[in-house]
Amino acid sequence: MNVNNGITGSNMFTIGLFSTRWPVLMILLISITACGGEGPLGLGKKESPDEFAVVSHSPLAVPPDYSLRPPRPGASRPGERAVRDVAAEELFGSSRNKPIKRSAGEKAILTGADALSPDPNIREKIEKKFSIYEEEEEGFFQSIQFWKKGSDEESIIDANAEADRLRENTVQGKAPNEGQIEAIREAEKSLLEELF
Template sequence: MKIGSFLIMAATAGFAAVSLGGCSGAKRAFGMEKIAPDEFTIVTKAPLVLPPDYSLRPPRPGAPNPSFVEPERKAEYALFGSEGLSENPQGYTGGEMTLLDTAGASSATSDIRQVLNSETASLVEKDETIAEKILFWQQPAEEAANVIDPKKEAERLKDAKTPADAGDGQKTGSKTAQAPKEKKKSWFGGIF
């Protein structure tokens, strides 16, 4: 009896191992398994190479890196091999060069972006963004209406002919001088 239960357990374990192994294989076969790149095989720059004579040459200011290969050239080499590389270093055909010469590409100014920006600077108007509209929805109150002009107030008091009556909220001649009252603002006062 012990041998039979041992065989059943061994068969169950073997079946589980095979079926679980098949699941990952099936995922890989259907493209459902994520295959992460190996971080040690990814290189952003070309590896350093020692010169053949082992003596270092001083770098020239402004000179391009001799080991640098343009990405377009790398892509051409990867796709077509050495026979697919273009003979023209700029990559332009004769027809493209004729088109560029006819269009005046060789005589184009290099600071065209600055020229256009200076010409259209007067046309640019700053629009309020939605965030500015939401954050600064309430316009500032006009304080000029609440401030009393001292010269005009002095003239008004002279015209009143009774300076003793010139008090806050009291009659001054035929006119009344009252301090402006501010409205008490509610939370939803500016919305409705």
């Protein structure tokens, strides 16, 4: 005896259809409302700055003090250095090249780090040290061409001659890798292999 609490087959179908219809409709409605509208996710108008109101420089403003003296014709600018000062610095050097007076603590730290007596040939030593690595390392393009790691010359082995060589090695008791391998010709390279 089948007991289904008074629900017939057609009623069960409509209940099952009805129970899956609402979640599907809700998902569709939410996704449709998210696609429309004027702003992000349809939640309002997007506020962006006016492209004509945005300027790269601040606008000119009249200073509140109108008693500023106008510049005199031919007078030097306030931020400009005198030609005499520039020439003296070029001839006699700047004050930046003068030796720095160091405290006893600074001298102790620099002496401990061996920074007070630098090696005059340090550039040559560094160049010599790292030029060894440059010769050993392969270039960038050689490192990414993984398919060319083997020998540059590829050849096709003559199958009959190789079989004869292996038989002779077996009869003579030699290892299979002893002897000269006979090659028919070099393998033909494809267009891409020739380019790379």
